[in-house]
Amino acid sequence: MVRSEEKTKVTKQNNGNTVGLGVGMKKGPWTPEEDQKLLSYIQQFGHGSWRSLPPKAGLKRCGKSCRLRWTNYLRPDIKRGKFTLEEERTIIQLHALLGNRWSTIAAHLPRRTDNEIKNHWNSHIKKRMTKMGIDPMTHKPNNGTQNLGSNLNHMAQWEAARLEAEARLVQKPKIKSTQLTYVNVSPPSIQKTPTKVPPPYLPCLDVLKVWQGNLWSNYSINNESLQSFISTSNVSVATPAIPLSNQVESNGSCDQGPTTEHNDQTETQIGPFEEIRYTNDENFINDNLLRSPDFWEEFVVPDGGWNSLANNFAMICTPPASPVF
DNA sequence: AACGCACGCAACCGCATTTCT
DNA sequence: TAGAAATGCGGTTGCGTGCGT
Numbered sequence: 001m002v003r004s005e006e007k008t009k010v011t012k013q014n015n016g017n018t019v020g021l022g023v024g025m026k027k028g029p030w031t032p033e034e035d036q037k038l039l040s041y042i043q044q045f046g047h048g049s050w051r052s053l054p055p056k057a058g059l060k061r062c063g064k065s066c067r068l069r070w071t072n073y074l075r076p077d078i079k080r081g082k083f084t085l086e087e088e089r090t091i092i093q094l095h096a097l098l099g100n101r102w103s104t105i106a107a108h109l110p111r112r113t114d115n116e117i118k119n120h121w122n123s124h125i126k127k128r129m130t131k132m133g134i135d136p137m138t139h140k141p142n143n144g145t146q147n148l149g150s151n152l153n154h155m156a157q158w159e160a161a162r163l164e165a166e167a168r169l170v171q172k173p174k175i176k177s178t179q180l181t182y183v184n185v186s187p188p189s190i191q192k193t194p195t196k197v198p199p200p201y202l203p204c205l206d207v208l209k210v211w212q213g214n215l216w217s218n219y220s221i222n223n224e225s226l227q228s229f230i231s232t233s234n235v236s237v238a239t240p241a242i243p244l245s246n247q248v249e250s251n252g253s254c255d256q257g258p259t260t261e262h263n264d265q266t267e268t269q270i271g272p273f274e275e276i277r278y279t280n281d282e283n284f285i286n287d288n289l290l291r292s293p294d295f296w297e298e299f300v301v302p303d304g305g306w307n308s309l310a311n312n313f314a315m316i317c318t319p320p321a322s323p324v325f
Numbered sequence: 326a327a328c329g330c331a332c333g334c335a336a337c338c339g340c341a342t343t344t345c346t
Numbered sequence: 347t348a349g350a351a352a353t354g355c356g357g358t359t360g361c362g363t364g365c366g367t
Contacts (some may be wrong), residue, residue: 027336027337028335028336028337028361029335029336029361030335030336049352049353050352050353051351051352051353063352064338064352064353064354065336065337066352067353068335068336068337069335069336071354072335072336073335100356100357101355101356102355102356103355103356105353114354114355114356115334115335115336115356117362118333118356118357119333119334119335120333120334122333122357123332123333123334124333238332
């Protein structure tokens with residue numbers, strides 16, 4: 001990939017400071033040598049100030065470029081590869097609540113970067129939803145005749161605020177860890193097995209779960225649709241980390257992650273979306289149905305339409321008067 | 326085999342926000 | 347407290363690749 005030769009460019013921020021590329025700064029794809037330099041430096045010293053890192057690490061890159069390379073590619077705790085069905089569904093649901101707040105969404109998808117999620121949304125999910133006749137921005141059917149009830153909208157706003165607050169909490173430790181020294185980490189090209197990292201904070205997606213559970217309970221499942229989808233999808237199939245039956249507790253709260261015992265776990269579970277196959281196939285099927293294009297194509301809004309869904313939703317989950325964070 | 330097109334994704338850009346002095 | 351600097355975020359670009367013709 002030879003996007004550009006070495007270029008020089010200096011841009012001005014609105015407050016006047018120079019950012020971007022200074023004289024002799026390199027642009028374009030990173031070479032393995034550059035990756036190695038950046039990695040070695042961060043392993044030894046942590047990244048500290050990104051601005052001052054490049055010369056210290058022997059790189060002719062701007063700090064911004066180094067930070068991006070580290071956060072989107074070199075970081076040892078990044079999960080790469082295909083998105084699981086569970087991850088995709090979570091993205092869709094969070095997007096419905098939060099819009100294009102990719103970093104907030106990423107905070108709820110352990111080991112995925114905001115850039116990766118954004119790319120996946122734009123290149124896969126968005127198109128699929130459009131094809132299914134769903135507006136990817138409003139998450140409503142394109143015909144516009146079916147509206148979610150105001151209760152649900154209110155809940156969505158409330159939950160969006162809560163999720164953002166959670167995301168901020170998740171991100172706080174990152175700031176404190178800027179001086180963290182990483183040991184024995186390698187870029188994906190060098191080391192296939194990621195170094196173990198401390199488990200991230202597992203968010204509690206209360207409303208999402210209620211929402212999910214309600215959807216499943218309202219619509220019958222067509223196994224053929226599901227099988228057809230799985231067999232044709234290029235999305236890797238993973239089972240829900242939180243089986244639906246466990247998702248909604250009687251008091252409306254939820255647990256912090258999977259507590260159900262499961263077999264055939266093939267890798268260390270760090271986040272809730274590892275590819276773990278539950279032995280409970282019923283949960284597996286139910287939870288992945290929504291991902292099936294066939295399901296959506298054959299989807300018929302039941303009697304009462306979206307409003308009935310919203311009403312059921314409101315019955316199950318009564319929010320506090322107002323969110324306070 | 327050659328060409329064109331669509332797709333996927335890494336990386337850049339500019340603005341916003343946060344932190345520092 | 348204000349201005350500067352650093353960092354974060356979301357939108358966009360453009361190259362490599364795979365596939366169909």
